[in-house]
Structures are given as structure tokens and as C-alpha cells.
Amino acid sequence: MKYMLMFTSDGDGMDSGPPEAVQAMYAKVGEWWSTHSASGALLDGHQLQPASTATTVDPRTGVVTDGPFLESKESIGGYGIVEAPDLDTVIAMARTWPASAHVEIRPIVEQPGM
Numbered sequence: 001m002k003y004m005l006m007f008t009s010d011g012d013g014m015d016s017g018p019p020e021a022v023q024a025m026y027a028k029v030g031e032w033w034s035t036h037s038a039s040g041a042l043l044d045g046h047q048l049q050p051a052s053t054a055t056t057v058d059p060r061t062g063v064v065t066d067g068p069f070l071e072s073k074e075s076i077g078g079y080g081i082v083e084a085p086d087l088d089t090v091i092a093m094a095r096t097w098p099a100s101a102h103v104e105i106r107p108i109v110e111q112p113g114m
Contacts, residue, residue, distance in 0.1 A: 001083070001084065001085070001086070001107060001108075002043070002081060002082065002083050002107070002108040002110060003081070003082050003083075003084060003087075003090045003105055003106065003107055003108060004079055004080070004081055004082075004105070004106050004108055005045070005079060005080040005081075005082060005090070005093075005094055005097075005103050005104070005105055006076045006078075006079050006103070006104040006105075006106070007076065007077050007078045007079065007080070007097060007099065007100040007103055008074045008075065008076060008077060008100050008101045008102045008103070008104065009050075009074065009075055009076070009077030009100060009101065010074055010101050025098065025099055028098035028099065029098055029099050032096060032097060032098055033045075033080075036080075036082070036093060040083075041082050041083060041084055041089075041093065042080055042081070042082050043080075043081045043082060043083055044080070044081045045078065045079050045080030045081055046078060046079065047077065047078040048076060048077055048078050048079070050075075051067070051068045051075035051076075052067065054066075054067055054068040055067075056068060074101060074102070076104075077100060081108070087105070087107075090105050091105065
């Protein structure tokens with residue numbers, strides 16, 4: 001089954017703090033990413049630009065606004081798509097994520113032909 005891991009950020013993201021600490025955090029994240037990619041569990045994913053760069057579109061009205069839909073201290077800082085036999089396996093993987101405040105896990109709805 002496929003799952004999406006959404007990595008939250010407290011708004012400052014991983015780039016806040018002394019340069020040495022930021023570099024060390026990116027190294028840990030890179031190691032985590034490499035380990036899970038090499039195992040075949042991590043299929044895809046990306047770091048996202050800060051929430052301040054978001055654009056929100058309301059398709060019902062066509063209104064376009066700058067910024068995220070929800071105002072919150074935390075926002076999604078990145079995501080990963082994983083394939084695992086069960087949720088417990090994904091939870092174990094998420095527990096090792098070195099950088100974010102939280103990791104939200106959601107099963108992906110797989111539609112035939114999509």
C-alpha cells in the first residue's frame with residue numbers, strides 16, 4: 001500500500017538557526033532519504049518552499065489569493081511517497097524522521113487507470 005508522509009515545519013523551516021546546525025540537519029535528512037530510497041520504500045518526495053510562497057485558488061469562485069489556505073504556525077514543509085506492507089511499518093519509518101515537528105501519514109487512494 002502507498003502512503004504519503006507530510007513533514008510539518010514550525011514556520012521557520014529547517015533553514016533557521018546557526019549555519020552549522022542547519023548543515024547538520026540537512027545531512028541527517030539526506031541520510032534518512034538515502035536509506036529509505038535505497039530500501040525501495042521511499043518512492044518520491046520533495047521539500048516545499050515556505051508557506052509564504054503559496055498561492056490558493058478557490059475553484060468555486062475563481063478567487064486567487066497569496067498565501068496558504070489555512071493560517072497556522074505549522075505548515076507542510078515537504079512530503080514523501082512510500083510503499084509499505086502496513087501502517088506500522090510507515091509509523092516506524094516516520095519515527096526516525098530527523099527534522100520536523102510532526103509527520104502526518106495518510107494512505108493514498110489508488111484509482112485504477114490513474
